[in-house]
Amino acid sequence: MKFPSDFLFGYSWSGFQFEMGLPGSEVESDWWVWVHDKENIFSGLVSGDLPENGPAYWHLYKKDHDIAESLGMDAMRGGIEWARIFPKPTFDVKVDVEKDENGNIISIDVPERAIEELEKLANMDALNHYREIYSDWKERGKTFILNLYHWPLPLWLHDPIAVRKLGPDRAPSGWLDERSVVEFTKFAAFIAYHLDDLVDMWSTMNEPNVVYEQGYTRPQSGFPPGYLSHEAAEKAKLNLMQAHARAYDAIKEHSDKPVGVIYAYKWIDAEDEAAEKAVLELRRRDYDFVDGLYSGKSLTAGERKDFKGRVDWVGVNYYSRLLFVTFGDSVRLLEGYGFVSPRGGYAKSGRPASDFGWEIYPEGLEKLLVELNYRYELPLLITENGMADAVDRYRPYYLVSHLAAIHRAMGKGADVRGYLHWSLTDNYEWAQGFRMRFGLVMVDFETKKRYLRPSALVFREIATRKEIPEELEHLADVNAITAR
Amino acid sequence: MKFPSDFLFGYSWSGFQFEMGLPGSEVESDWWVWVHDKENIFSGLVSGDLPENGPAYWHLYKKDHDIAESLGMDAMRGGIEWARIFPKPTFDVKVDVEKDENGNIISIDVPERAIEELEKLANMDALNHYREIYSDWKERGKTFILNLYHWPLPLWLHDPIAVRKLGPDRAPSGWLDERSVVEFTKFAAFIAYHLDDLVDMWSTMNEPNVVYEQGYTRPQSGFPPGYLSHEAAEKAKLNLMQAHARAYDAIKEHSDKPVGVIYAYKWIDAEDEAAEKAVLELRRRDYDFVDGLYSGKSLTAGERKDFKGRVDWVGVNYYSRLLFVTFGDSVRLLEGYGFVSPRGGYAKSGRPASDFGWEIYPEGLEKLLVELNYRYELPLLITENGMADAVDRYRPYYLVSHLAAIHRAMGKGADVRGYLHWSLTDNYEWAQGFRMRFGLVMVDFETKKRYLRPSALVFREIATRKEIPEELEHLADVNAITAR
């Protein structure tokens, strides 16, 4: 099962989850205060594990790049922490914001002058350190994808504890506040201006849908600010769409590289025939964010010319599926399948689930890629795929079966350019902390030592050959990896 | 292991969880709208199961009383749904409310005239139907404990969906609103006036602490209104204390029966020595609600003469423990033990856990009862104890081991008057719906048929003899009931 010779194999990381771990790497942000908040910890909403005990990529990036290289990786998607670059407000830096008659932000101009002013506010040491990190990778002759936003917001833009106490009207409310759109655009322009030379592909943001879905419609997920409001979710979604579109434009001022967006896809499926129609609608809603930025038309934003054509490539994060069952005249999520399976057990389908309780469902990725290819005529990149599996029980199967699914989808025409595993090393899994181990490489968080899980060797075998060799094809078969 | 000849054996039930199931039994309340809310269901906060498909006690009470009698039960703790009696606001019925200089409600007088006005607002058919239910029980020569409040509030007092949308300032906010204290007192006076002849012991409320803890500090529990605010929790707690004290006084106007309160106890334990001190403080806070109403002094309410002596007996609901471990200079809840154990699996202690993931920990009940006896010189009644165990795998052990723990505590002086199991039949477990099966008696929710689980026979054996006979003592031993 051969992949094209220019197919990329690599991994993805984010700032908050990887950088901290050794002194001097800490950054205050909304997520920082959220996971340190005593009420959150006491209520069990967050784990109590702390990101400052993480894998310490900020200091140990060379080591991790060495390992990645040894595993045959030729691409990496990295992040940059907004709050690290701009620990203080950037509101006062003037830019031209154009709105339409409905108050939508349809254009933002960030002139060179503004970038100069931003330099004075920026932590330039941090910026330079990021340059060192990225350069170390680039000097190895590798591809680098830079993603600008992976969830933490500067505290001056979003204080979820204050929002909880005072309400979103009386505290910095993050993506509920349209000023976030403007500030993000400044940030994007600033980074593109400074770092474009190191970047092969840009992404504005990672999984915006998780931010507004978990944050405003699944309080039990432990995501900030953690209250249930469909309206808030819609508002945040709209602002994130605007933020993407405006950042896209800003980056393009300084770059001729493709600019994309990374989305948290899943396969949405119907348990029974009666649920099919509702599921089609759910899928349509799930595609809506990218649809809007691709075609300029969306359920949330309506017709927006200023959105159209703002996606040069689509980043696909895929982990599992959601299965819906008929419930009265609507549908509801079925427990025991997909993302709501028993942790470390078996889904009701008989398929194994991850430590996180995520059913392993590679068929969903194939179907999804075929659908996305039909939907957009754009290059696709798998920007996240992996599993929480501390003992590496199923990861070899997870890896190979999903690669085989990608290969099948490519056979059906999907224009997939590469596969970035989530992730190279264990890291800090948001509200879950260190319990969820997503690394090909195990990290001993006490000593920061790295150890290769067997799946890392399987990855290397495939990545270095750019194929699933015949003698590893059995690992795509669930029957070869589960007891009869 | 003999119990005193007047030791009560019985069961407890609540209106919302048991009454509905056949047409004509539905009642709108905050919980009703909460579990029907589509956003709640879609987000997975609530199960999607609906209370109108419940065990139908409203219609089938005679059948259940027959079963209870056949199992040797001689006591029952029942409820009455506030929203069923007063579907519309009672604000306009005037009563005298006295406040101190801090705005605390220290006295409420509900004159006969007010009761007459309330009669005009009340659903008297519902009241009469409750009379029939309770009479059916009393005519069997049994003891009846009536509890006035078991969580659902009339929608005119609490609309959690509106609170979520508009904030507690702009929607009926339940126990955050001191008017709830006044209206509850009217309700209590009204019920005592009408039903005292059937009642042997009064309870104002069941597990007020669950209302303010789950509702305001554990959003993931799926309890309304489901946001995290220590301040709101404290405010609700204070109002619930006031509500109890004023209802106590109001009932006493019409009754010479003992009036108590039922609390959700658990055993709070320290994993390590360093956590001991913090745990002592946590216990003190946990006892604070009842402390305040017993002694007039509490952390939350300070010194309140109008609280002192307002508890004639204490209702003890006990299911499991909470284990805390040192975390920095504080403590945090330890997962894998007590209420946060694997569902249907084993706690990290090696003890089995319920379908709900609640570790079976009978020692905690013994320690708790000894502590409560030392703390208050009051009669104690076990008002809830039981487990979610659909297949009746561990319930015989759960039942007997907890009865043995009670017996040991009585040997150490605890004045325990009886044991009310939660519950006779399967019922609607709040946000969890029908998945959690707490019945000695299985209910087929389709047909409403009742079936005895083996543990029902074990219960009968003990209740009819008022002892744990020697030939059943092994069931108190976890080793006899778990594979070696």
Place this chain on the structure above:
Amino acid sequence: MKFPSDFLFGYSWSGFQFEMGLPGSEVESDWWVWVHDKENIFSGLVSGDLPENGPAYWHLYKKDHDIAESLGMDAMRGGIEWARIFPKPTFDVKVDVEKDENGNIISIDVPERAIEELEKLANMDALNHYREIYSDWKERGKTFILNLYHWPLPLWLHDPIAVRKLGPDRAPSGWLDERSVVEFTKFAAFIAYHLDDLVDMWSTMNEPNVVYEQGYTRPQSGFPPGYLSHEAAEKAKLNLMQAHARAYDAIKEHSDKPVGVIYAYKWIDAEDEAAEKAVLELRRRDYDFVDGLYSGKSLTAGERKDFKGRVDWVGVNYYSRLLFVTFGDSVRLLEGYGFVSPRGGYAKSGRPASDFGWEIYPEGLEKLLVELNYRYELPLLITENGMADAVDRYRPYYLVSHLAAIHRAMGKGADVRGYLHWSLTDNYEWAQGFRMRFGLVMVDFETKKRYLRPSALVFREIATRKEIPEELEHLADVNAITAR
């Protein structure tokens, strides 16, 4: 689900497995030396547990009869240990043995004179103690079935250790030696002469097929003498058939009670259609023992007039099934089903298995009874049915589902007269020792104390009412007793 008012509920026991446990109850026999043999223990063929540490029924029979009575039992099938009554050879007592031209024993006459001589050889104290045991039961107004042979042979007839060392030609070889037929007939005549007044129904022997199958075709079962020889199995089978027929005749000399035989039935099933024919043949072989004694014609013995009509009733022991699958041009036993399922786990059918690894398969009993009723026009009695389940996890289901299967078979015409559970108390399970717990009543083998498992209460409920009451019918449904 009502049973006829004269339907018997009770239990079965055997001498070797129950009697010993307190000093003075030990008996030497082939099984005694077998389970004490150091090579057997060291090789793991037998457990190393010793029968002299058993439940001590010899001394505690009154206690067990009290419990049986309290559980509503009205019938008991008991045993008598041949080696206890005749510890020394009875060869020298002359009787008339008639053989046909093929050397078959077709008649044995045991005159009164021989019985007198046997009295001099017999341990009359033991005989009298058995009389006391049986009388204690009869005086309660209960039915008593006496079975003469339940596996242990006097050492002077069978020395399995010597057989192993020297071969069956040079050591007492038990049922391979036709003298066993003669001596057994003497024993039968002697017991019938002395104890018929206490007996309601006679059985000559229990599960003769297990003796020759496990003993000569399944060496891994740990049964004496434990070698694999189809010829030996056939020879032992023939002698056991002759022993039954001659004992039948001998008992009839002294008794007008019905005389039957108890057989280890199981349901033999085909996995695939191709296996059906072979399975029909396997069933025919399995029925052959009783067929021969009923009709006088059998595969093993050919036509034997002296066998015909020697069964007045059939004792049915049923535990599980055997599933066969096509294997080349024959069939083989399928692992993972029936008697070869994972211990304490689930059969591949998804049905639970006992601690012994026996799939719970009540349908097989229904089919079997219908088949037996069609095959013989005889009363049937369930003489054994039960499961090894130390923690009583599935026994309530096992009990009720098999009773329901019996009820269904009776509805189809099967003439079933009663149900004797295996067993009342935990006992010594042959090569497995004390690990396999078959009791409705748990025995603490240290203290000899008895404790009721919950299933005992379920049994009582049914036995005292002679019905499966509607409120316990759910226990016949595997779905009510296994997690979804």
Place this chain on the structure above:
Amino acid sequence: MKFPSDFLFGYSWSGFQFEMGLPGSEVESDWWVWVHDKENIFSGLVSGDLPENGPAYWHLYKKDHDIAESLGMDAMRGGIEWARIFPKPTFDVKVDVEKDENGNIISIDVPERAIEELEKLANMDALNHYREIYSDWKERGKTFILNLYHWPLPLWLHDPIAVRKLGPDRAPSGWLDERSVVEFTKFAAFIAYHLDDLVDMWSTMNEPNVVYEQGYTRPQSGFPPGYLSHEAAEKAKLNLMQAHARAYDAIKEHSDKPVGVIYAYKWIDAEDEAAEKAVLELRRRDYDFVDGLYSGKSLTAGERKDFKGRVDWVGVNYYSRLLFVTFGDSVRLLEGYGFVSPRGGYAKSGRPASDFGWEIYPEGLEKLLVELNYRYELPLLITENGMADAVDRYRPYYLVSHLAAIHRAMGKGADVRGYLHWSLTDNYEWAQGFRMRFGLVMVDFETKKRYLRPSALVFREIATRKEIPEELEHLADVNAITAR
């Protein structure tokens, strides 16, 4: 954790388990008839799987050697099937046999003339095919260890079905017959004469102790002839010792390579202090076979000068431990540990067990090697080590933890020269058939295709570097590979 640069990494195979699978490779032998015997299959003593459906190494050896080479293996221990070379009796070839006054065979001279006569009886095509197989390996520059006997005997020497039917006196009885000693010596001389040029190290036999222990003391193991007799076991042991000593001498006539013996070691351990003494004695007995051939003194053979010094190196096969517990005044094997643990579950120690139910216990190997080094001043070679693990759940841990144990033992002075894994590919596991999967490489027995399990990649990593690299050291830690 570095190994010496000349430390060997490789694998072991045996003829019966690997060669067959494609037409033309079948050989009749005692094991062949044993696993085909219908009574054995029907009784469940053997699996019913047949060796002619095996991995087909006879035809596919080049493929397997390619894989072995790709995994960094530089040594292989192979076998040669006696019955394949001599399908007919060799009794008539005269050799000089010298006996002492006790009838012991103390010398056998196999003159060149006898070798010529043997050539006429031998299947020279088979011999030449073995030469091709071994040459293919040697031409890759690898080390080759040839083992002469790995269990199957020619049917003319041992017919276990006939032994069962007629007794060992009246049928070819294998190692109970001293003629086997003589014929084996002829075979050894013949093979050494013909193949010594390809051999680096000789072994006379593999695990003789399994032959006499399983064959004569553990009938439930499904090994021929499957009856329990301590005397037979001792006799077989003595003859195997004589066979080794005489074969040693015969090989030395034609070879100057070291000649050793491979033994089935295990770590024998005491559960309680009282068992220690008995366990010391059990260990002494376990070492006795090799002791006798090393020192000339043994429990079984007494003082034998003709045995002394007949071991140049010791082959260590190690899988797990045996744990003994005090039982009366002796000891017995404790179930739940070592080789008698739950299949695919956890030993009572909490350690994982293989699909075969063998506890993973690497500490035992370390202790054993230290003991053997102290006992003999000889080079040691790990000639078998591996686990049945179809899904490769624990094999990476098994492999690395045992290599780490070897490394520790070497640090304590043990002279270990290499590590041969059992095995490269899945194969036919005797009475268990194909259920037990021991391969680093999975075999699809239908298609004969080979697939690398992840553990194969781990093996390669270590073998090619001759070290356990730091980044794989975690795989020696059971905590890294089992869920917390």
